[in-house]
Amino acid sequence: MVDLRSTKPAVDLRSDTVTRPSAGMRQAMASAEVGDDVFADDPTVNALEARVAGLFGHEAALFAPSGSMANQIALQLVTPRAGELLAGADAHVVTYELGAAGAIGGISTRTWPAVGASLDVGQIASMIRPQGYPSLPTRAIAVEQTHNLGGGTVIPLATLRTLREISDKSGLLMHCDGARIWHAHVADGVPLHEYGALFDTLSVCLSKGLGAPVGSLVVGSAARIAEARVIRKRMGGGMRQVGILAAAGDYALTHNVSRLAEDHARARRLAEALSKFNVVNPEEVRTNLVPIDLTGTSIDAPTLAAEAAKRDVHVAAMLPHLVRVVFHLDVDDNGLDQATTVLTEILDQSR
Numbered sequence: 001m002v003d004l005r006s007t008k009p010a011v012d013l014r015s016d017t018v019t020r021p022s023a024g025m026r027q028a029m030a031s032a033e034v035g036d037d038v039f040a041d042d043p044t045v046n047a048l049e050a051r052v053a054g055l056f057g058h059e060a061a062l063f064a065p066s067g068s069m070a071n072q073i074a075l076q077l078v079t080p081r082a083g084e085l086l087a088g089a090d091a092h093v094v095t096y097e098l099g100a101a102g103a104i105g106g107i108s109t110r111t112w113p114a115v116g117a118s119l120d121v122g123q124i125a126s127m128i129r130p131q132g133y134p135s136l137p138t139r140a141i142a143v144e145q146t147h148n149l150g151g152g153t154v155i156p157l158a159t160l161r162t163l164r165e166i167s168d169k170s171g172l173l174m175h176c177d178g179a180r181i182w183h184a185h186v187a188d189g190v191p192l193h194e195y196g197a198l199f200d201t202l203s204v205c206l207s208k209g210l211g212a213p214v215g216s217l218v219v220g221s222a223a224r225i226a227e228a229r230v231i232r233k234r235m236g237g238g239m240r241q242v243g244i245l246a247a248a249g250d251y252a253l254t255h256n257v258s259r260l261a262e263d264h265a266r267a268r269r270l271a272e273a274l275s276k277f278n279v280v281n282p283e284e285v286r287t288n289l290v291p292i293d294l295t296g297t298s299i300d301a302p303t304l305a306a307e308a309a310k311r312d313v314h315v316a317a318m319l320p321h322l323v324r325v326v327f328h329l330d331v332d333d334n335g336l337d338q339a340t341t342v343l344t345e346i347l348d349q350s351r
Contacts, residue, residue: 014314022329028248042242042243048063059221062218063249076107112124183209202219210252212251263327292322
């Protein structure tokens with residue numbers, strides 16, 4: 001059999017979205033039973049939606065082609081047009097979705113300072129504008145679990161529970177951008193249904209870490225997901241025989257969740273190896289992301305990424321002085337060793 005993944009770069013650590021479907025996943029896709037999902041009669045999609053809803057203790061879920069679309073559908077479910085959403089300043093829904101909340105959903109966003117998983121719930125509470133306030137009232141809060149620009153950090157369950165109490169007292173709804181919530185689940189051992197109980201809507205991704213080629217889901221009540229189906233169609237996300245993609249997601253959930261611990265361990269090992277350069281704190285690396293902070297060094301992020309790419313190690317320059325390294329199921333111990341050697345050499349030479 002021809003290896004359809006053989007053209008990939010030697011070690012690609014830019015994101016956990018760069019994975020290629022395994023042979024088993026491709027077989028599941030090829031044999032998937034399909035229907036027309038716009039008519040809600042694709043059995044493989046329906047089964048995946050029911051499975052994911054059950055994992056999070058909710059009534060229903062809806063398959064979407066991307067995490068950004070899933071987020072934007074969910075935000076429209078919890079925040080009415082001209083309503084206000086509170087989120088972190090570096091949240092994906094604010095930073096990496098091209099203003100979609102305002103452009104598509106008519107949602108106004110206001111942010112608290114970028115602190116990753118270290119949420120100051122008191123500060124968030126102080127930002128809430130009540131109904132009847134002489135300016136725009138707050139309608140919902142969004143958090144990110146795990147936190148991308150926070151370096152894959154995990155918001156503690158106790159913090160989320162406190163935030164939920166605050167939102168309930170203020171009559172607000174809560175959304176979780178759970179693109180990598182699987183990593184938080186594995187890192188902290190928190191059951192998925194406990195996360196689900198804290199949020200009115202969640203978006204969860206199948207192509208980050210779990211290895212599916214595409215797909216995310218919106219999770220919520222039956223009534224909200226019925227509304228979500230309309231919003232998805234309006235946004236151009238209605239698809240036909242999408243069971244082929246849903247089968248990949250189902251395979252990923254079955255085979256690739258528990259193994260995320262391997263990615264976490266490799267990320268920690270890289271962080272420990274690079275800690276001598278004072279660019280990363282290994283104690284803060286708990287999932288599959290390694291943030292390399294080059295502030296105070298003589299090299300910037302684009303230069304380090306370019307130099308590493310010349311040696312077949314691909315990393316992402318996220319900010320002028322921040323490089324992100326992401327471990328995933330297509331990087332084994334040999335890949336870790338190669339990345340460690342290359343990044344160590346570059347940082348050594350830049351001293």
